[in-house]
Amino acid sequence: MTGVAWNVGWPAPAAARRLSGVRRRPRVALLVEPRFPGGTSGAVAAEIRALAPHVNLSVMALATSMFRDRPVHPEIARALDDAGLSLRPAPPVVRADAIVLHNPSALKFETALAPRLSAARTIVVTHENFTRPGGHEGFDVGHCLGLVAGRIAGGDRLLAPVSAANRRTVADWLTARAEPGWTLAGGDWPNILDPAFVAPTDRPRDRRGRHSRPGPEKFPGLAALRAQFPPHAERCAILGADAFLADREAVPGHWELLPFGTMPVAEFLAGIDFLVHFTNPLWRESFGRAIAEAIIAGKLVITDPDTAASFGPGVIGDDGRGVDAIVARHVADPVRYAATVRRAQADLARHRPEAVVPRLLALLDPQPEARRHAAL
Known part of the structure; x- marks a missing residue:
């Protein structure tokens, strides 16, 4: 990677700050692989918009082998435009008060991390679970963290961690490995959402759907999907069904299959009343922005209990075998349907920028007053 200039101004010299009385804004560098196709990029985009007014922010790209020849995720590109920032390649040395490296799993095919990292605090945001159900590593965590x-x-x-469920996997890995030098942050690094909530329908119908990027870890087995999206449902739609489209004869004819990215998520969600979101049994969401998007759109969500726990009781946890009964119960009781969705929306409000940003700033600059006086 080549050296580049920072894309935002540095704080004023100490003498000027003393005269002006302006509080020093921490210098924060986001180091990210900007081509992730799923929730990581959505989370980073929201973070750019939310943090830019509060810190001297620089966003730097890691070019990894994982996403060779893929373009920058459009959400990140839009967020940078909105914040008036540029995406720059990482220089030989990244210097800041705090460096935030997003999703270390992007490094799993690398043999080295090019830039040196010089900061009072380096934070690795663990978007991917470190362990999977059963205790196996989700990726080569030791290798990736070792590079950093x-x-x-x-x-x-x-x-x-990005959620309580994600925190458990990180804590389990640290306990098992006794990895020196790394500390589990006292607070999580939550996803930021700025929801304009859609009111739930007062006439729910048995219209089921799910959307995600088309990785095999994102879907349960075909037998489970057949049960969750049965012929008697009024609608069964899957956005991100690329693998099923490749072998259309192997899946039920009543399924509506759409390739990933071919329809805006909000448009897709407008055509369903229930998001039925289960993954491969050996894999779990660390947070689940697809679930958050459905809640914002006023839909009732059914998912596995571990994932549901990150959102509170307004998201229904199930092992996948009770989906039919849950759907039927809520179609028959529209008041119950609406109350469940509104509960999920109320719980999701804790991810608004005004609720999350103070928590992130405390992690980025835990002693702002002490740092301010030291700089004068």
């Missing part, structure tokens, strides 16, 4: 650790020039090293 080997390039850090002092300061704190924190692992910041």
Whole structure:
């Protein structure tokens, strides 16, 4: 990677700050693989918009082998435009008060991390679960974190989970590995959402759907999907069904199959009343922005209990075998349907920028007053 200039201004010299009385804004560098096709990019995009007014923000790209020849995710590109920032390649040395490296799993095919990292605090946001159901590693965590650790020039090293469920996997991995140098952050690094909630329908119908990127980990087995999307449902739609489209004869004819990215998510969700979201039994969502999007759109969500727990009781947890009964119960009781969706929406409000940003700033700059006086 080539060296580049920072894309935002540095804080004023100490003397000027003393005269002006302006509080020093922390310098924050986001280091991210900007081509992730799923929730990581959505989370980073929201973070760029939310943090830019509060910190001197720089966004730097890691070019990894995982997403060779893929374009920058459009949500990240739009967020940078909105914030008046540019995406730059990482320079030989990244210097900031805090460096935030998103989703270390992007490094799993790399043999080295190019830039050196110089900051008072380096935070690795653990978008992917470190362990899977059964305790196996979700990816080669030790390798990825080792690449990062080997390039850090002092300061704190924190692992910041994106949810309570994600935190459990990180804590389990740290306990099992006794990895030196890394500390589990005291607070999570939540996804930021700025929802304009859609009111739930007062006439729910048995219209089921799910959407996600088309990775095999995102879907349960075909037998489970057949039960969750049966012929007697009024509608069964899957956005991100690329693998099923490749072998259309192997799946039920009543399924409406759409390739990933061919329809705006909001438009897709407008045509269903129930999001039925189960993954491969050996894999779990660390948060689930697809679920959050459905809640915002006023839909009732049914998913596995671990994933549901990240959203509260307004999202229904099930092992996948009770989907028919749950749908029927809520179609027959529209008041119950609406109350469940509104509960989920009320719980999701804790992800609004005004609720999340103060928590992120506390992780980025835990002692702002002390740092301010030291800089004067």
